Amino acid sequence: MISLISIIEGLLLIVPALLSVAFVTIAERKTMASMQRRLGPNAVGYYGLLQAFADALKLLLKEYVAPTQANIILFFLGPMITLIFSLLGYLVVPFGSGLFVSDYSLGMLYMLAVSSLATYGILLAGWSANSKYAFLGSLRSTAQLISYELILSSVIVLVILLTGNLNMITIIESQRIVDFLLPLFPLFIIFFIGSIAETNRAPFDLAEAESELVSGFMTEHSASIFVFFFLAEYASIILICVLNSILFLGGYLCIIPVDFLISILNTVFSIDNSILEELFSNVSSSPLNLALKTGLLIFIFIWVRASFPRIRFDQLMSVCWTVLLPLVIAYVVLLPCIVYGLDALPTQILL
Amino acid sequence: MPQDMPPVGGYTSVQYKRNVPARGFKPVYYLVGMHMIMAYGFYKYFHGVREQRELAREKIWSRLYLTPLLQAEEDRDQVRRHLADKAREKELLGTEQKIYNSDRFIRPTYVYTPSKVTQ
Amino acid sequence: MTIHLLNDYCTNGFKIEFVDMIYLVSIFLGILTIVNRNPIVSVLFLIGLFVNVAGLLILVGYNFIGLAYILVYVGAVSILFLFILMLINIRISELLNETNNDIPLAVLTVLLFFYIIGQVLPTNLTDNTIVSTLSNTFSDERNTELHNDFFNLRDLKQQIDYASSHGWDNSLIEPTHIASIGNIMYTSYSMWLIVSSIILLLGMVGAIVITIKQK
Numbered sequence: 001m002i003s004l005i006s007i008i009e010g011l012l013l014i015v016p017a018l019l020s021v022a023f024v025t026i027a028e029r030k031t032m033a034s035m036q037r038r039l040g041p042n043a044v045g046y047y048g049l050l051q052a053f054a055d056a057l058k059l060l061l062k063e064y065v066a067p068t069q070a071n072i073i074l075f076f077l078g079p080m081i082t083l084i085f086s087l088l089g090y091l092v093v094p095f096g097s098g099l100f101v102s103d104y105s106l107g108m109l110y111m112l113a114v115s116s117l118a119t120y121g122i123l124l125a126g127w128s129a130n131s132k133y134a135f136l137g138s139l140r141s142t143a144q145l146i147s148y149e150l151i152l153s154s155v156i157v158l159v160i161l162l163t164g165n166l167n168m169i170t171i172i173e174s175q176r177i178v179d180f181l182l183p184l185f186p187l188f189i190i191f192f193i194g195s196i197a198e199t200n201r202a203p204f205d206l207a208e209a210e211s212e213l214v215s216g217f218m219t220e221h222s223a224s225i226f227v228f229f230f231l232a233e234y235a236s237i238i239l240i241c242v243l244n245s246i247l248f249l250g251g252y253l254c255i256i257p258v259d260f261l262i263s264i265l266n267t268v269f270s271i272d273n274s275i276l277e278e279l280f281s282n283v284s285s286s287p288l289n290l291a292l293k294t295g296l297l298i299f300i301f302i303w304v305r306a307s308f309p310r311i312r313f314d315q316l317m318s319v320c321w322t323v324l325l326p327l328v329i330a331y332v333v334l335l336p337c338i339v340y341g342l343d344a345l346p347t348q349i350l351l
Numbered sequence: 352m353p354q355d356m357p358p359v360g361g362y363t364s365v366q367y368k369r370n371v372p373a374r375g376f377k378p379v380y381y382l383v384g385m386h387m388i389m390a391y392g393f394y395k396y397f398h399g400v401r402e403q404r405e406l407a408r409e410k411i412w413s414r415l416y417l418t419p420l421l422q423a424e425e426d427r428d429q430v431r432r433h434l435a436d437k438a439r440e441k442e443l444l445g446t447e448q449k450i451y452n453s454d455r456f457i458r459p460t461y462v463y464t465p466s467k468v469t470q
Numbered sequence: 471m472t473i474h475l476l477n478d479y480c481t482n483g484f485k486i487e488f489v490d491m492i493y494l495v496s497i498f499l500g501i502l503t504i505v506n507r508n509p510i511v512s513v514l515f516l517i518g519l520f521v522n523v524a525g526l527l528i529l530v531g532y533n534f535i536g537l538a539y540i541l542v543y544v545g546a547v548s549i550l551f552l553f554i555l556m557l558i559n560i561r562i563s564e565l566l567n568e569t570n571n572d573i574p575l576a577v578l579t580v581l582l583f584f585y586i587i588g589q590v591l592p593t594n595l596t597d598n599t600i601v602s603t604l605s606n607t608f609s610d611e612r613n614t615e616l617h618n619d620f621f622n623l624r625d626l627k628q629q630i631d632y633a634s635s636h637g638w639d640n641s642l643i644e645p646t647h648i649a650s651i652g653n654i655m656y657t658s659y660s661m662w663l664i665v666s667s668i669i670l671l672l673g674m675v676g677a678i679v680i681t682i683k684q685k
């Protein structure tokens with residue numbers, strides 16, 4: 001039995017991740033439908049809950065078409081690379097207190113490295129299709145991803161400044177007193193905008209601007225390899241929402257301000273409940289907290305998509321390089337000064 | 352055949368700009384509010400780091416106090432192995448021989464084969 | 471049981487055979503990088519080589535350097551490389567260039583390199599990689615066989631254990647690599663950090679000066 005643990009561990013992570021991807025697609029369609037006063041999918045299963053599986057089955061059963069002049073190996077390798085690297089990021093995510101696959105001391109760096117590798121899939125898929133639309137889409141998408149990755153990693157540097165460690169669990173546990181949403185409020189907004197752009201979502205979905213490029217880098221991809229791209233897109237959305245909630249919203253830490261409530265109880269009943277508090281704060285850090293936070297962020301992703309019109313590509317790039325990046329760099333200069341001035345550098349003793 | 356040209360004097364300008372009244376506060380208030388939130392956050396963070404340091408100090412001191420005990424255990428084991436080794440050597444060679452040329456203490460590493468391997 | 475052991479090797483353990491495998495794959499990828507005619511495919515093999523070397527670094531324990539390798543070389547530099555190559559219009563005549571006639575030279579250079587390096591580098595007990603064994607058999611110099619009861623103990627592998635006196639005061643804290651590097655770099659060697667940052671700044675300014683439009 002023990003021999004299968006390494007496989008079961010992986011499956012326990014991958015299968016729910018893929019299931020959640022399926023339900024996020026449904027959630028997106030239903031949410032956008034109710035924002036536009038439609039019904040949305042409601043035929044398959046209760047409230048259309050099984051629509052995603054029906055779609056996936058349809059796509060898998062379809063005939064795949066590959067262009068004759070395409071580089072076939074890269075044409076199929078591209079979507080696979082995208083999917084694999086967007087799923088690899090889940091490896092270092094702590095889902096609850098003590099619930100993780102890998103407690104890697106360089107978890108954040110690993111996540112950055114893996115997410116930067118996912119760009120290759122898009123670049124290769126666009127180039128290998130031997131189509132101008134796909135190629136232009138992939139170049140746009142890659143330029144966008146590289147530019148916005150800069151912002152994301154600079155913001156992550158500031159979070160690391162406050163935690164003093166690259167380990168994901170340490171990042172979460174150092175938010176027990178206050179979520180980094182409060183001290184890093186503007187950076188959270190920048191990070192969120194950056195993550196919308198990083199996942200190629202509306203209003204930054206220039207990669208698949210239907211009005212100009214037919215469907216962006218995946219114009220020529222159909223059937224099962226299209227499913228790969230589709231899954232990869234939503235998997236990376238969920239992953240980046242998880243990352244947002246880990247970095248700024250306290251990950252799996254309890255949403256209810258337990259210590260505040262217990263201190264009120266203490267003052268009312270005048271008893272010392274510190275043991276109870278300790279117990280409750282450990283029990284309450286369940287994966288449900290992370291799920292709720294991530295769900296909220298995914299809802300905002302969908303909300304943004306339903307609300308804002310797509311912006312032009314040059315505007316997208318100039319907003320990255322001339323607005324967001326100088327802002328982030330200003331905070332990169334300012335925040336270390338504040339932290340040093342307060343003498344509040346986190347402890348460097350590695351226990 | 353006359354081409355389709357713009358009318359003389361050009362097209363009339365399209366009014367794309369909406370003239371809706373400004374909503375919400377002045378931008379300055381948002382900026383100030385954001386930095387108030389940040390200030391509160393850093394106030395909390397400051398106290399958090401103080402607590403974190405105190406906990407780390409406690410942990411390190413507990414380890415410091417534990418170190419002599421563990422070291423003594425280690426040394427006791429080492430002495431036991433050393434004496435046993437000397438006894439074995441005497442039994443095999445008869446006399447006690449030095450293998451090193453100097454009197455300097457060389458930290459020995461004993462190789463042994465445990466009877467039960469738990470892996 | 472084998473699955474479990476495989477998992478153990480990949481995550482925690484270090485097997486000298488894995489290193490050998492990665493060496494061979496790296497050499498293979500390097501040759502493919504040179505031999506391939508299509509520059510984009512060639513760069514892809516180069517990326518494979520980078521990932522491979524990063525994997526090697528992580529396997530032998532340099533986690534941070536390996537990840538930084540992926541982040542910097544694969545994630546940033548190679549993407550720009552590929553990006554530019556895709557935008558360049560490559561003529562067919564360039565693709566037809568004969569590049570295969572350099573292979574004997576390459577093989578000769580590599581063999582010579584290993585012949586010399588294999589003699590110079592010190593060998594020790596744990597050094598039983600394929601490459602060093604090969605170079606030792608060629609050089610025949612350090613190829614002293616150690617037939618001894620003690621060394622035969624190595625065959626027992628899992629069955630032996632070592633007992634050495636252990637200083638507990640060394641294990642008070644366990645800094646990660648990145649923390650140790652940082653501690654050294656920002657204290658003792660801060661001068662070199664500043665110098666390298668000035669060089670980087672110089673490179674940046676240089677790039678701006680080159681691309682600026684003269685009026």
